[in-house]
Amino acid sequence: MAEIGQDIAQAKAILSKGGLVGIPTETVYGLAGNALNDRAVTSIFQVKNRPSFDPLIVHVADMNAAASFVQEIPEPAKRLADAFWPGPLTLLLKKKSNISDLVTSGLDTVAVRVPEHALTRQLLTNLNFPLAAPSANPFGYVSPTKAEHVEAQLGSRLEYILDGGACQVGLESTIISFAHDQPKVMRLGGLSVEAIEKVVGPVEIANHSSSKPAAPGMLKSHYAPKKSIVLKSDFDRSSIENINEIGALLYNQYDEYLPKRNQFLLSENSDLNEAAARLFLGLRTLDQHENINTIITDFVPNEGLGRAINDRIKRATAKS
Numbered sequence: 001m002a003e004i005g006q007d008i009a010q011a012k013a014i015l016s017k018g019g020l021v022g023i024p025t026e027t028v029y030g031l032a033g034n035a036l037n038d039r040a041v042t043s044i045f046q047v048k049n050r051p052s053f054d055p056l057i058v059h060v061a062d063m064n065a066a067a068s069f070v071q072e073i074p075e076p077a078k079r080l081a082d083a084f085w086p087g088p089l090t091l092l093l094k095k096k097s098n099i100s101d102l103v104t105s106g107l108d109t110v111a112v113r114v115p116e117h118a119l120t121r122q123l124l125t126n127l128n129f130p131l132a133a134p135s136a137n138p139f140g141y142v143s144p145t146k147a148e149h150v151e152a153q154l155g156s157r158l159e160y161i162l163d164g165g166a167c168q169v170g171l172e173s174t175i176i177s178f179a180h181d182q183p184k185v186m187r188l189g190g191l192s193v194e195a196i197e198k199v200v201g202p203v204e205i206a207n208h209s210s211s212k213p214a215a216p217g218m219l220k221s222h223y224a225p226k227k228s229i230v231l232k233s234d235f236d237r238s239s240i241e242n243i244n245e246i247g248a249l250l251y252n253q254y255d256e257y258l259p260k261r262n263q264f265l266l267s268e269n270s271d272l273n274e275a276a277a278r279l280f281l282g283l284r285t286l287d288q289h290e291n292i293n294t295i296i297t298d299f300v301p302n303e304g305l306g307r308a309i310n311d312r313i314k315r316a317t318a319k320s
């Protein structure tokens with residue numbers, strides 16, 4: 001089992017010798033290793049059981065550090081970074097050769113971000129290398145939003161987890177590519193499209209695909225709990241044998257036919273930010289619920305962080 005604590009010096013010592021540490025960010029917990037150490041990067045893929053074609057995000061302390069790993073930061077990308085770093089924004093930019101192909105899965109772009117969390121920021125400013133960090137979950141499963149989630153799934157393969165409490169945003173960062181002429185959102189996430197568009201004007205949003213995705217996190221079936229999860233609209237209630245075996249993950253109102261103890265509301269106050277922060281916890285809680293074998297769910301209003309929530313719900317309910 002991993003040790004859980006708040007010791008930056010210990011985290012630094014482990015990372016400096018090529019080890020891996022679970023780190024808190026405002027979005028989700030990351031599985032971090034030295035991005036400039038190929039051995040550390042390779043073990044990230046192994047521990048997560050992640051296919052090598054799915055590249056990693058490089059986490060840095062500030063814009064200057066980011067600039068040292070990319071060829072250039074175009075003007076609109078700079079404006080976004082100024083407005084939202086540290087925060088749930090990842091920029092896809094043309095990489096410099098100091099970032100290895102292992103990190104980027106051979107692509108000529110690298111994903112960089114400055115995360116917002118006091119512990120992790122302190123750690124990053126204490127390191128003389130950036131941190132490659134995917135979400136700290138086994139590939140394809142729900143992302144962790146608490147140190148205990150990391151411990152439960154990857155604890156046996158990690159030395160240390162920095163405990164930064166529950167993640168405030170709860171959805172992975174929004175990824176926006178500046179690799180081509182027009183900025184393009186590659187993954188909806190913890191920074192809303194509306195907020196981005198206020199700074200750089202209208203942006204294109206990539207469709208996710210089920211084969212050969214531009215960003216593999218865009219795989220259609222992803223974020224899936226182990227139990228069967230279906231959209232309310234696709235669920236045939238006449239097939240229910242035992243109502244205690246059905247769970248529900250819903251926005252602001254309980255399903256009147258199901259037992260309340262089997263239901264998880266994202267936000268009783270209809271607050272999409274709260275719903276985002278609770279989404280993965282809800283999926284995890286229902287997935288671990290003893291009696292439940294099927295989870296029904298539904299979309300939330302498609303605005304602000306609701307778009308990213310709906311994106312995750314779409315993928316969790318997609319048939320692989």
Ligand code: TXA
Nearest residue numbers: 027029030055056109110111134135172173215216217
């Ligand atoms: O909020 C976050 O972004 C969290 C925290 C830990 O920072 N990290 C995270 O990492 O969500 P991960 O590995 O679970 O998702 C990163 C996504 C993947 O879908 C990957 O395919 C995409 O970013 N990505 C990374 N580098 C890329 C690149 N060069 N080109 C296209 N997609 C890239």
Ligand code: MG
Nearest residue numbers: 134135143217
């Ligand atoms: Mg992930």
